[in-house]
Amino acid sequence: MQSWKRFEYRIVEHLRKRGWNAHRVPVSGAASVIKGDVIASKDGVRLRIDAKSTASKDSIRISVDDIERNINNSDNGEVPVIVFSFKRHRRLYAVLQAGHAALFVKQKRKELRSERSILLKREEVLAVGKGECLALWLRGGRRYVVAELDAFLERLQRAEEVR
Numbered sequence: 001m002q003s004w005k006r007f008e009y010r011i012v013e014h015l016r017k018r019g020w021n022a023h024r025v026p027v028s029g030a031a032s033v034i035k036g037d038v039i040a041s042k043d044g045v046r047l048r049i050d051a052k053s054t055a056s057k058d059s060i061r062i063s064v065d066d067i068e069r070n071i072n073n074s075d076n077g078e079v080p081v082i083v084f085s086f087k088r089h090r091r092l093y094a095v096l097q098a099g100h101a102a103l104f105v106k107q108k109r110k111e112l113r114s115e116r117s118i119l120l121k122r123e124e125v126l127a128v129g130k131g132e133c134l135a136l137w138l139r140g141g142r143r144y145v146v147a148e149l150d151a152f153l154e155r156l157q158r159a160e161e162v163r
Contacts, residue, residue, distance in 0.1 A: 007053035008037045011083050014092060015040045018153065020047075036073065038083075045160050048074045052084040060084050062095060062118045067144060071097060079156065083149055086122050093125055094152045098143035103155035104133040107145075115140040 008024045015022035015038070022040035038049040050070040054060040067082055074080040082095035095118070101107055108128060112118060115138055125146060128134045133147040 003055075004051065004053050007085070008051045011038050011049060011051055011092065012040075014149070018150070020153075036070065043157060043160060045156060046075075046078045047081050048078045049081050049083050052082055054084065055087055057087045057089070057122065059119060059121045060086065062120070064116050064118065064138065064142060067095060067118075081149075081152075084120075086125075089122070092149040094147055094149045096145045096147065096152065098135070098145055100147075100152065100156075101133055101135055101145045103152065103159060104131060104145075104147060106132040107135045108132060109135045109137065111137045113139055115142070118144065120146065 005024075012022045012024050020040045020042045022038055024038055025036055036048040037051040038047075040047040040049065048070060050066060052060065052062055052066070062082060062084065067080075070080040070082060080097065083092055084095070085092050106129070110124065118136055118138070124134065128147065130148065130151050133145045133152075136144045136146065138144075
């Protein structure tokens with residue numbers, strides 16, 4: 001089995017262990033009618049996940065086009081999420097739209113010179129605590145947030161309960 005497919009199944013199992021109804025979208029590339037690698041739902045919250053695996057232990061580069069495509073392919077009410085991890089690292093991380101920064105008490109800010117991609121180094125991602133997020137400011141005005149996937153899911157569900 002290819003490493004990217006294994007990573008998608010890892011995300012599905014991770015979510016299921018936390019009570020989410022999650023499944024991998026087969027043939028999720030250009031040939032698929034359903035966009036996204038993993039679809040998950042719980043208590044009325046729906047996620048459209050694009051999985052990004054890396055062979056590197058030290059960094060990952062994520063294209064802004066991939067993030068925006070996931071946002072644009074999300075149906076009304078779905079939360080678009082890019083999920084990634086580093087090689088030989090068990091934690092999963094999420095790249096989110098900037099509006100989700102409000103879910104976190106503390107933010108660290110990183111300004112990026114690029115408009116086209118996000119380069120995340122392992123040490124800067126690991127430095128983000130449970131209640132924190134890393135706010136990414138790209139040249140050209142785009143903004144995204146990086147957080148531990150579990151911390152994001154907990155805060156997202158709490159925010160839904162308040163509604």
